Amino acid sequence: MTLAPERTARPSAPPEADAGPGRTGPAIGRAVDRVDGLAKTTGTARFSAEYPIPGLTHAVLVHAPIARGRIRSIDVAQAEAHPGVVLVLTHLNAPRLTPPPTRMNPMDLSTMAAGSSIAFLNTDEVHVDGQPVAAVVAETLESAQYAASLVRVDYETITPTADFEAELPTAKAVRSMPVLPPTGGKRGDARAAYTKAPVQVDLSFTTPQHNHNALEPHATTAVWDGKKLTVYEGCQNIDWTQKFLAKRFDVPASDVHVVSKYVGGGFGGKSKVWAATLITCMAAQVAQRPVRLALTREGVYRTVGGRTPTRQRVAIGASRTGQMEALIHQATSRKGRVGGEADQIISCSLDLYDAATILAEQKIVELDLMTNTAMRAPGEAQGSFAVESAVDELAIELGLDPVELRLLNQPVDKSPVHGTRYSHRRLAQALEQGRDLFGWADRPAPGTRDGKDLVGWGVAAAIHPAWEFVANVQLTVDATGSATLACAFHEMGMGTATVVGQMVADCLGVPLERVSALYGDSDLPMGPGAGGSGQTASLAASIEKACQAMRKRLDALASKSGMPDGSDPAEVLTRAGEQSLTVEVGADTGPKAMWGQVRFLSKMVMDSRRWMKAATGAHYCEVRVDADTGELRIRRWLSVFDVGRVVNPKTTHSQLRGGIVMGLGMAMGEETLIDTRTARIMNPSLAEYHVPVHADVPHLDVHTLDDPDPQMPLGILGAGEVGIVGVGAAVANAIRHATGRRVTDLPLTLDRIVG
Known part of the structure; x- marks a missing residue:
């Protein structure tokens, strides 16, 4: 059972007085009200735990109270006997899934979608605090919650390693990976330059672990129809989620339908597929019933990664007039033994200041903790605290105004480390x-x-x-003058559906109130992930191409009817006897999709060599x-x-x-x-x-x-x-x-x- 993609309301055209500075047309640059505002404020917007599904059951997780060990035995008899319980899923009866990918494939970025490498409910091993060891499915949420408390588990425990500060001596150097931000860089011999600098500042900093607290905790509703799976999921990357689930359950990606119309905040925490999503799909497959699992706030902490803690050193050497002669930024972060990547903590120091010499290096330790994951500006948020505090301290040492010191050391036109032009x-x-x-x-x-x-x-x-990512779009205009942009992009509260309408209106040359968007559904053309602050720019690139192609086709029709180029689409289609016209940019499958990924990677590499x-x-x-x-x-x-x-x-x-x-x-x-x-x-x-x-x-x-x-x-x-x-x-x-x-x-x- 699936629901058709919802069409957004069309944005109302605001008065001319609302136009902002630098306005480039009738829509771009204007303070347009959000098209989803009414639905959200009146409660009619459906989030992933709010879709009406016939025969719906509810699941509750049983979390391990240990961080490392093994399940000796698990007793589910009392839970199964509780009224209303449909199923108790454990490692003894859960379906065996295909293991997650262990390496990133640049040609298939969904290989980055795994929240961790843990084989949830496919193993008797416990790897992290709060790891789900069972899921109780019942007719009501209350029955599932009580029955979950009746599951009895006996564990063999192993002492975990979790002290970040104590494990710093075990840290290993991080290597930068393709398609990921840099985790190091250098310009000249910063260590030698620092020792010779007349004025020196050398400080150590720490930032703690942080956890996600989006307004909407993670929730999944899963429905199997034979071998076809529909998942209602608040996520930040529909494409990754669809392909990852297809691989884990060994079904074609076309048989996995992901619906993510509204997302109540993500901030990076919903960019990967975590335990609850997998377990919900597993439970629905075994129960042959629709299953909904909404995490508690504590459940999010136990099963979803957060921001890594850091230990940082920033040393700056400068002349007495304030020119930076050396900038050293060293950082250590942590990951889980079961996965995670190194945040780009030192990246700020590569481009904020034109120091004569720069050294930025990063290390990482592995602990028996939940995988770290992206959390709004992962790396820059922590690294900027250290480097900008140290710059302030340098200003005090020099007796200079901290704003003037920053202005004095601004790069002119090139990246100090990479040499690429800004x-x-x-x-x-x-x-x-x-x-x-x-x-x-x-x-x-x-x-x-x-x-x-x-x-x-x-x-x-x-x-x-x-950042820019791949975005496939479909643009349709009809004889009423309406224009619809279809793409599986994400609306997490930032107003993407609204600005998409503004971009289409200006690029196509139609009134804003005629434009609407279809989004948040894997049945639509593949959209970019909502991460890295790159979704809007990625959509803009494809919208420009689609509008140019559409205008070219409209002008060709117009010329046949004796109309000038740029004529109103409704009048052009009416005179031509056409009900609608559609153009597409990109493709989701086949050789065109592969070629699109090759072009994306090639452009990313070429851009990184030419531009910062x-x-x-x-x-x-x-x-x-x-x-x-x-x-x-x-x-x-x-x-x-x-x-x-x-x-x-x-x-x-x-x-x-x-x-x-x-x-x-x-x-x-x-x-x-x-x-x-x-x-x-x-x-x-x-x-x-x-x-x-x-x-x-x-x-x-x-x-x-x-x-x-x-x-x-x-x-x-x-x-x-x-x-x-x-x-x-x-x-x-x-x-x-x-x-x-x-x-x-x-x-x-x-x-x-x-x-």
Whole structure:
């Protein structure tokens, strides 16, 4: 049983006064209301756990209370006897799945979709804290929950390795992999240059593990119809999910239908396929009934990866006038023994400053913990805290204004390490505009008091690489003048469906209110994953091609009817006697799909050799610190970003504000606490894992330069992740200015502030 893809409502054309700066047409650059806003605010939007499925059953996981060991025995008799229980799935009766791929294949990026290498319910081994060892399926959620408590498991335990700091001596160097961001680089002999530099700063930093807390916890609804599988799943990569499930269950990809219309936040946590998704599909296959499994908040902590902790060293040597002569950034992160990749922690240091010599290197340790995974600006978020704090400390040592020091060391036109030309770099302009708007010239003296509060101002720079991925689209116009763009892209709250309509309207030359989009369904042409801040730019490239092809065909029809080029599509089709016209860009299967992947990889390699593309920004903040207690409050915040062309100021600024809020959480409270003796997460809930609340977040004054990058589709660089980069450092730098204390460990809690 499947449901047809839903059509979005068409966006209403806003009044002319809403047009933003740099407006390039009737739609792009305008603050258009989101097309899904009404559905979400009225509760009619269906998320993955809300589809009405006849005969639906509910599943609940049984989590192992140990982090390493083996199941000696498992007793499910009481659970099976409980009224309403349909099935208790364990490693003794679960279907055997094809093992996940162990290596990434650049020609098939779905090989990166595995959340971990654990053979869930296909093994009696326990590898991580909270690993699911059984799933109870029942007619009601309440029956499944109670029956799950009746499952009895006896374990043989093995002492886990979970102390990140203790295992640092075992760290191994990370090698950069193709299609992934760099994890190292060098320019000259930075170690030698540092020892000779007249002014030196050498600091060590730590950032803790973080876990995902999207508004919508992970949920899956699985339905088998013979050998065909339909999965309702809130995910960030429909294509990866479809292909990965097909391989695991040994069915053709065309027999796996993934529906992901609405996603209640992802931030990287829904970019891979985790245990609950696989187990739901397994349970539905065995029960021959539709099964829904919605993780509890604690279940997300136990089965979904998060951000890696880090230990970092940043050493900067400079002349007495402030020119950086050496920049050394060394970082160690962790992964699980059962999978994970190295975040690009040192990548900020490769392009933020034009130091005469640069050394950036990274190591990784393996622990008996859940796989680390992408979490908004993975690597840049942690690395920017270290490098931007160290730059601030250098400014203090030199007696220079921290904004002027950053401006003094900006690269001109080439990447300092890679030597590639910047396609577009406006970081200096963002710093200068932010300085003026914030009133930096009136910055108070260090340690200024206002009553019992110490007042501090901080600044930090931000950078995040720009990405493009494969996007196949289908564009249809009909005789009513309507235009529909079909693509399996993702709407996780960032407004993609809205900006797609704006791009189609301008590229095709039709009114915005005539455009709609079909998305969030694997039956549609393959869309790009919503990650790396690359979805909008990737869609823009294919939309441009599709609109050009459509206009060419419309103009050919128009000429036959004696009409000029650029005529209204409705009139052209009506005169030609055609009901509709469709063009396609890309293909999902066969030689065209393979050729499309080859072109994508070739373009990525060639671009990396020619251009350095990145969104940049600058954060300015004012903090108040209680001189007695160390209580921290953010009183004022202003950020200026260069994200290339701004398609929709309303959705773009919302994304950037969201990144800043997530950065404030990283700065002030978020920390996953691990019991290193047992490898168990000790605070797996929002009662003990502290995310920002309204009192923590002031008005966030966000500005964008709206300056298109000529080497990106429609000039778009991406705005999803650059907002969080540098936020932690801006707060730490303001605390340093207020208190004179350099806090080098996140989060910036009051015990660390008062020392």
